Amino acid sequence: MSDTQQPGSGTHGDSHADHDHGAEGPGYETPQAAIEESEPEKTAYVMGLYTGTDVDAPDFVAVVDIDPDSGDYGEVVDRVEMPNRGDELHHFGWNACSSSCHVGGLERRHLLVPGQRSSRIHVIDTAERRRPELAEVIEPDEVFDHDLSAPHTVHCIPDGEILISMLGDADGDLPGGFLSVNDEFEVQGRWDPPGEIEMNYDFWYQPRQNVMISSEWAAPKTYYPGFDLEDVEAGNYGQRLQVWDWEDGTVEQTLDLGEEGQLPLEVRFLHSPVSTHGYVGAALSSNVFHFAEDGGRYRAEKAIDVEAREHDDWDMPMPGLVTDLLVSMDDRYLFFSNWLHGDVRMYDVSDPANPRFVDRVWAGGHFGPRHPTGEDDRAVVGGPQMLQLSLDGERLYWTTSLFSSWDEQFYPEEGDRGSVMLKADVDPRHGQMELDEEFLVDFGGMPHGPARAHEIRWPDGDCTSDVWQ
Amino acid sequence: MNEDDAGDAEQPAGATRATLEWADGRTLSVEPQPDEPVLDAAERADAGLPYGCRHGACGTCTARLLDGDPESLDHRRPPRALKPRHLDAGYVLLCVAEARSDCRLRVGSDVLAETRPAPWRDAGDG
Numbered sequence: 001m002s003d004t005q006q007p008g009s010g011t012h013g014d015s016h017a018d019h020d021h022g023a024e025g026p027g028y029e030t031p032q033a034a035i036e037e038s039e040p041e042k043t044a045y046v047m048g049l050y051t052g053t054d055v056d057a058p059d060f061v062a063v064v065d066i067d068p069d070s071g072d073y074g075e076v077v078d079r080v081e082m083p084n085r086g087d088e089l090h091h092f093g094w095n096a097c098s099s100s101c102h103v104g105g106l107e108r109r110h111l112l113v114p115g116q117r118s119s120r121i122h123v124i125d126t127a128e129r130r131r132p133e134l135a136e137v138i139e140p141d142e143v144f145d146h147d148l149s150a151p152h153t154v155h156c157i158p159d160g161e162i163l164i165s166m167l168g169d170a171d172g173d174l175p176g177g178f179l180s181v182n183d184e185f186e187v188q189g190r191w192d193p194p195g196e197i198e199m200n201y202d203f204w205y206q207p208r209q210n211v212m213i214s215s216e217w218a219a220p221k222t223y224y225p226g227f228d229l230e231d232v233e234a235g236n237y238g239q240r241l242q243v244w245d246w247e248d249g250t251v252e253q254t255l256d257l258g259e260e261g262q263l264p265l266e267v268r269f270l271h272s273p274v275s276t277h278g279y280v281g282a283a284l285s286s287n288v289f290h291f292a293e294d295g296g297r298y299r300a301e302k303a304i305d306v307e308a309r310e311h312d313d314w315d316m317p318m319p320g321l322v323t324d325l326l327v328s329m330d331d332r333y334l335f336f337s338n339w340l341h342g343d344v345r346m347y348d349v350s351d352p353a354n355p356r357f358v359d360r361v362w363a364g365g366h367f368g369p370r371h372p373t374g375e376d377d378r379a380v381v382g383g384p385q386m387l388q389l390s391l392d393g394e395r396l397y398w399t400t401s402l403f404s405s406w407d408e409q410f411y412p413e414e415g416d417r418g419s420v421m422l423k424a425d426v427d428p429r430h431g432q433m434e435l436d437e438e439f440l441v442d443f444g445g446m447p448h449g450p451a452r453a454h455e456i457r458w459p460d461g462d463c464t465s466d467v468w469q
Numbered sequence: 470m471n472e473d474d475a476g477d478a479e480q481p482a483g484a485t486r487a488t489l490e491w492a493d494g495r496t497l498s499v500e501p502q503p504d505e506p507v508l509d510a511a512e513r514a515d516a517g518l519p520y521g522c523r524h525g526a527c528g529t530c531t532a533r534l535l536d537g538d539p540e541s542l543d544h545r546r547p548p549r550a551l552k553p554r555h556l557d558a559g560y561v562l563l564c565v566a567e568a569r570s571d572c573r574l575r576v577g578s579d580v581l582a583e584t585r586p587a588p589w590r591d592a593g594d595g
Contacts, residue, residue: 052529054491054578056517086520086529117521117529140523149526172526172549221549224521225528226585230552314589405528408582415578 026108027098027461031271031329038391038460042067043129047454051088052404053415057448058082059089064441074441080132087115091455093154098466106160114151119143123185129459136185144170146190148179150220153202165200168220176200192249199238202266205246207469208273212244215264215280226405237263243298255300260285266324270331273468277352281322281336290353303355323402324386326463328393337384342368344384346433358431361424373437380420381413388456389463396424401452418443418450485568489576501568508563519578525549525565531581534559537572555584
């Protein structure tokens with residue numbers, strides 16, 4: 001069904017129909033409205049996966065209870081299993097967000113959940129927040145028909161349309177592109193002119209500035225099987241940003257970040273619709289780049305350099321591997337994860353081009369404590385990875401898996417013991433964060449066996465999905 | 470998991486026998502039909518093998534030929550997840566591999582990991 005139709009009336013007290021956000025459509029009128037009007041998150045949707053292990057079960061969307069007043073606090077209370085094995089659920093997104101907040105009747109209700117390896121796209125109906133259901137499936141052939149594969153980032157775009165970055169062609173080779181899906185969850189086709197780009201990964205659009213910026217990982221056939229130094233030497237990993245004309249869907253500028261910008265992954269604009277500032281984390285080079293418009297052209301410069309560290313088990317300094325980053329809804333703080341080192345950092349970005357380090361926590365990784373929540377708790381066998389922040393900026397959560405094949409190389413225990421979801425309490429007023437030792441969601445105890453956990457979302461919008469016109 | 474109890478069973482005409490072997494010693498024989506990927510035959514036998522893209526790009530179903538003529542398996546689509554060094558070492562992608570003659574294969578999620586050892590780690594640390 002279309003989410004512009006009248007929503008069904010939920011029987012659960014936590015249903016979307018009960019939520020009044022002060023605008024006609026989904027989401028919030030402004031980022032500040034999101035902070036003011038949202039309630040503290042009580043439910044998280046988290047990607048859970050078995051792909052790449054010997055567990056004979058499909059991947060799933062986990063429903064995690066994060067209501068501190070609940071008896072199930074910190075537990076996976078429901079799992080929506082996919083109809084097939086082997087998807088590798090990874091990133092996911094909403095059918096609609098604040099970019100459509102003036103479209104009356106449109107709801108933030110359906111999650112689009114792609115399989116990164118399978119190229120199958122699932123539609124999950126979250127009308128009942130604690131009991132989401134699989135609603136529709138777009139089969140891989142419908143995607144391959146447009147010579148695209150490997151769906152990654154899902155962004156709702158204005159008027160109920162959905163745009164998905166695709167990292168490869170139908171063979172898992174280059175070029176990638178973008179897939180357009182309409183509000184009835186029908187594949188519309190390729191959004192970009194064929195050949196406009198080669199590599200693709202994440203993207204964020206800033207519609208009032210008529211700009212979109214996309215990043216680069218590699219061809220699926222390159223990154224799917226695992227990390228290979230040979231591919232670094234061969235130049236098979238990306239190091240560029242594409243600056244798009246949002247309305248025309250064409251690349252206006254290509255920013256080569258150079259050797260210090262290898263593997264530019266997550267792209268985050270500031271939330272304010274008037275801002276042209278944003279960040280991208282270059283995972284392999286372990287640098288954060290700041291980008292902004294300057295005289296009608298975008299420029300990107302290294303703003304944070306994570307120093308590689310000597311480690312007894314490595315014969316070269318270990319990079320931090322900046323695999324995820326996000327900006328708080330009030331645009332005051334940047335958080336990022338060093339997946340290999342094991343720390344999550346917090347920077348003041350009130351002067352966006354000059355981030356100021358304010359605090360960090362250590363949890364797992366190759367340098368952090370193996371039992372960060374206490375010696376009696378289970379070990380954390382990965383590093384901080386996918387981040388999500390409460391809309392009020394006071395609770396930062398993360399999971400520990402990067403990608404099944406890469407986990408196997410850098411954290412081989414993660415497949416056997418499963419991921420965890422952790423949390424830090426953030427004090428935005430004083431620029432401080434502290435690990436919450438009472439919070440640990442254990443994906444090692446799932447019914448079919450230990451599972452990896454990846455991206456996190458809240459039912460009412462979060463710091464990595466909402467965009468304002 | 471069905472243990473290998475079909476080792477001496479009569480082979481249907483046209484079928485080949487692929488014996489799957491896991492690191493823990495389990496084995497299972499499956500009989501791919503001509504033009505049928507070994508993975509599909511293994512699924513019919515509920516082998517529970519790992520897989521992902523099913524078109525030769527991702528490598529999740531990587532297996533290694535242990536015994537049999539190197540020509541005993543043909544890839545119906547280019548095995549893009551494997552590099553020449555992997556093909557030379559006998560690695561195959563079961564989602565696009567068709568058996569031409571009987572063979573023995575190491576299977577399981579650990580086989581892909583063999584093809585991409587942890588980078589930079591000191592050899593002494595494994």
